[in-house]
Amino acid sequence: MKIRRLTNEERPTLSWPIQGYAFERSPMSATELEKYQEHLPYHEGNVTLVAEDDGGTRAVVSALPMRQNVRGGVFAMLGITGVATQPLARRQGHVRALVTRMLGDMRDEGYAVTALYPFRPSFYARFGYVGLPRPRTVRFSPADLGELLRADLPGELRWQRIREGYDDYRAFTERLLTSRHGFSLLPDHRAVQLRDRDDRWLVTAVADGEVVGALTYTIDGHGGTLLGEDMLTANPLGRALLLQFLARHVDQVDRISVVVPADESPELWATDLAIQSETRVVFPTLGAPMARVLSVEALRGISVGPGRVRIEVVDDPYVAGAYLLDGGSDLGAGAGAGAGAGRLDVTPGAGGAAASVPTATLTAAGISALVYGVLDPDELPLRGFGDVPAPAAAQLRSLFPRTMPYIFADF
Template identity: 40%
Template sequence: MTEIRLVQGDELLTSALPLSAYAFYASPRPTDMEHWQRLVKDREAWRIHVAFDAGQPLATASVIPMTQNVRGALLPMGGVAHVATHPTARRKGYARTLLLRVLEDMYEQGQVVSALYPFRPSFYQRFGYAGLPKPAQARFNPRQLARWIRQPDQAFDDVTLSSLADGFKDFWTLLTVLQRDQHGMALRDPAATGSLLERERWLALAHRDGTVVGALPYEITHFGGQLVADGLFSIDLRARESLLRWLAHHTDQVTEVALQVPADARPELWHIDLDVTVERVISTPLQNAPMVRVLRPEGLNGLVVGAGSVDVAIQDETLPAAGGRFRLSSQDGRLEVTRGGEGTVALTPSGFAALVYGVLDPEEVVHHGWGVFDAEAQQALRTLFPPATPHLFESF
């Protein structure tokens, strides 16, 4: 008899943590008790589900509480992470059973949307998730930006250097400001940021009038090697150029900067004559693109949308509470969702998510088999949900 329940505190040490360590860590390795105790503490805000059979923990799946900007509205989001089944119990449906419970639990917790990084997208698509574009990596030699070094300091913001741990508070404050304007951007609950500090990184911060206006978390592989940055975060052009100038100061120390940028970034236009390689490699399980799902259609009130009104019928087999008929209409450019309507547009949850996030055209939704509706309804949906490029940012 399988029992699924939430686990917290020291019970994690004998249930969820060994399962996810076997799946995601190099092994076998000696047990560093301090590391595990730190994880127990860092995960207090997570909801960690474990499936037991005859008292034995066999599979686990966690939800990290986050918020996400979806078309301008900040929504409660569940980040599904650390899905793992013991090798003796694989391919028996444990992950599937856990996922169904996790969806229900996120719904009960009031989360409106969910995101995850799939081991195989087709597995999660059957749970109502749809793919988002993956961020790109831009690579260039910092020598090419050397012109900026000779320009007067007054043209740039002041840049300081610390460890990520020491500058984390300022970094996070900046990210919460940027999240307000970045479609798709998720940020974990402040109580769940502890494990981010385990990443050893430098943090360059750009300051203006006592406020942090830009941030660049990075590591250097070796002398003559790469400077690898998780992203270049800036509130405006001046802050961005100040951080690019910081990179220019690494000319002759590193031969390449590798910088994560949103899928729609065009770094070739940042600087004249910049030779840059922009690459997006999508390959599971390690270089996977994220996926998203809507858990509560009624929670989408307030999204910034186009014009018009469409009646949809969402058939949600993996989370029935999220299905049904809804009227989606634009009131002064903001989405209003009410239960009811004619249900003329049939959608699967994946089809609905793809439209809400703006990643597929309605014609593609029909083509994938994620919806049934005619050309007139396609046009109505195209007008209501214009294409958009979400950038999730959080990785988990």
């Protein structure tokens, strides 16, 4: 079995047939296949590996070169997608070999973190991935926003087709990338598909000449539902302006649906607002995201609390080794860091660490869970993610306070 990287021109004949069989209605008609070819420019910068033998392509894994905010630092993130195997070649280890090669190659090319949406989390847990929260879908009646409709808010609203407002929308997401933990962005070559499809409305909230909120949406019909996607806000004013816009649809739609981060509290948006909030996780079609760290040293400079601890990462081909983590070093202000935040210093090896420095043994999922802020150190042994004595747990808890990552891009 041979593993190699495809060119973009090879995708329609070598990778897309297998990925289409796995993720699309199958078999596709000739018209559908021809339409599929139009997507080629949006994959130009993607990385795709295939496993081949004399019989042809057996399995495929693709990755998008993305960016992600991790505790104030913006890093090259590898978004794994399109993992598929030809039916007769399944359960033979081809995907395992492809993912192993992909992660190793991309780590060597400078990718510090990676994320994906799993068809089965236990499969990717073997690669060191740890689960992250899925955003919530919130549904409510526009009639419940009457108080906001009557409010005199500073700022203005702009309403456009997405093609018209795409540049402002993209610029706003770039700003959020620097300030929101976990926020990730698709590469330009893929993101412009939203603009080119032009099948959504865009409303933006503007205050003092700056975009402070944005929402893309569609309406499924008169008396139906306004289907919003991620409600992106920079501050409470941006959210209030967007909600005021939604309130104006009281005589047009019966319900409004928007997507918000897992740490949002929509029940507090308005006094008489009745909501239905839901987080659905269904496999293989609607998994919660997973992520992992590909380089501990690359995290130097992220925003952390005070603390000093030695960790030994085990059973991993990418980050195994010993590291001294120190939150007392002042390495300069990083993007999106809070006032007075500490900066992480990472010393590989850590052989010279003082005997008084506590030590924890972690798996790749264990260090990833701490960095992303989704688990407390005391939870790691319970999940099989490491051995964390109490003194080390105290230091790790201080270094990596719990925080809720928000992966914006769906890939």
